[in-house]
Amino acid sequence: MLTPTLPETKPIKLSVRDMAFSYGPKKILDGLSMDIHAERVTAIIGPSGCGKSTFLKCFNRIHEVAADVDVSGDIQIDGVDIYRGGIDVVDLRRRVGMVFQKPNPFPKSIYENVAFGPRLFGVKDRETLDGIVEDALRKAALWDEVKDRLKESASGMSGGQQQRLCIARALAVNPEVLLMDEPCSALDPIATSKIEDLISELKESLTIVIVTHNMQQAARVSDYTAFFWLGRLVEMDLTERIFTTPKVQMTEDYITGRFG
């Protein structure tokens, strides 16, 4: 029971097979397998400490920044294992963008924040950069709000704007997958609904994996939902089914608020 039985037309973008993750002697994730389809939104839900964020971070190997960790099993993007076979981590991170829990704009101007990624990859031409920045800001539904103050510091923006800026920053390097780690947990309801609208638009061209604490959010934005508990995948199915007719009792108990 890896993928729900439905006539899925989109190809598999990310596939995870029997994956385990440990940090020192502590096992965080174990025996995980799932398929994530391209141009779909997959939501990961589960109580705090169940390993959802850790799972997300395995897709761009960003956990390697903070600590030595041990990942076993297979994680593939387009059929290529991202932990072995000489894959370039920098290229992986360009293809797999990430938006974090708290907006983390760099202490630079709005323009420089978005141009940061392209500059890393050697784009120097001013006109090309201008184009990329505008395009990314438009995709993140931020252009109209900031087009007259691109040179201003990003720290002067509201939390919701900062988070959309971070999305624009991630989009500027043209990723194939966007990982979102509770992107709305620090935002008010209006900013949250803007981000949710954005997710629905972005999935036209991107694979999105979103970790969320908010059950309604998972129900609103995602096509698939995976429920994690204590580092294991309990159930994954079409979001509709998870929220109406889950197969596992524990899933039902969690989404109806009986525990977690």
Add this chain to the structure above:
Amino acid sequence: MPQAPEVSIAAAPEGGYPVLEEGLRPAAASAPTFKHSRLQRLADRWAHLGFLICSLLVVVLIGGILYFLATRGLAAFLPLAGNTGRALSFSEVFLSADWAPSSDRFGILPFIAGSLGVTGLALLIAAPAGVLTGVFIAKMAPAWMRNLMRQVMDLLVGIPSVVYGIFGLTVVLPLVSRTWLADAPASGFAVSALILAVMIVPTIVSLSTDAFESLPAALDEGAQALGSSRWQAIWRVLIPAARPRLLTATVLGLGRAIGEAMAVQMVIGNNPQWMALMRESTDRAPFLRALFTPAATLTTELVQELPNTAAGSTWNNVLFAMGLLLYLLTMVLILATRRLGRGKEA
């Protein structure tokens, strides 16, 4: 006119709102009263007075030093009471390189240039080294090394400067003169700056380590999630983000360097005529030569000459003027540090 909506206010439940269980209720009348005794209140007042006196003492001390320095230092230029020497003009003191007190010539330019030169050179070595070491400790070193390095740096900050001076005099100077200068004396800017740099690096390292550690981890992660290499994240995001605090660290190092007397005096060669010497030399590499010409700074000259001059003489007054200049320079640096520190929060 629109009708005001009818508002209904729910009536309080009979017997009032339910009260929280035991423990959160206000203390009953029979509860003991908590009050300070007369003695405690008296002690409090006296302690308050004691603290006030101590802090006032510090203010008075600092003000007193400034007053003392200013009256004695300005006496070089003004015909003040008790002044046995002649009053000099500002230009013949600050703009002249001719220091010959016994011939009544008091140009202190060599010392100003000496102080700025040594300090500048030291900073040129210490600032990049300190900041990069800070990056290393905060962002790259494994935990055990981070702890070790931090403790070593804190120890190094506390070593008396004369110890650095001994090291320079007995190890570095002979080494340099034997290795590159064919037994000529190596004293001068190069070795002084090196010793000073070694002295201030720990300060800069400590403060820049703090600066990098206080940056949110999200910045580092964010940069690397976009495909930055370790180095690109440091160079393009972390260093710019920490810049105000790095500048503060550097200015504090600068402050320590410019005020340092002992260590520098032991290795700089103490030659007030170094500028004249430079002018006479026909060397083809004047800058390199300047690095190894025995020189002098404001601080070293004060240490050398102040004990040998009569109070109230012009010579003595000019030395005080140099002291005043140092005081003001340090003040400016401290104020600049405050400024930079504030810039961080803005």
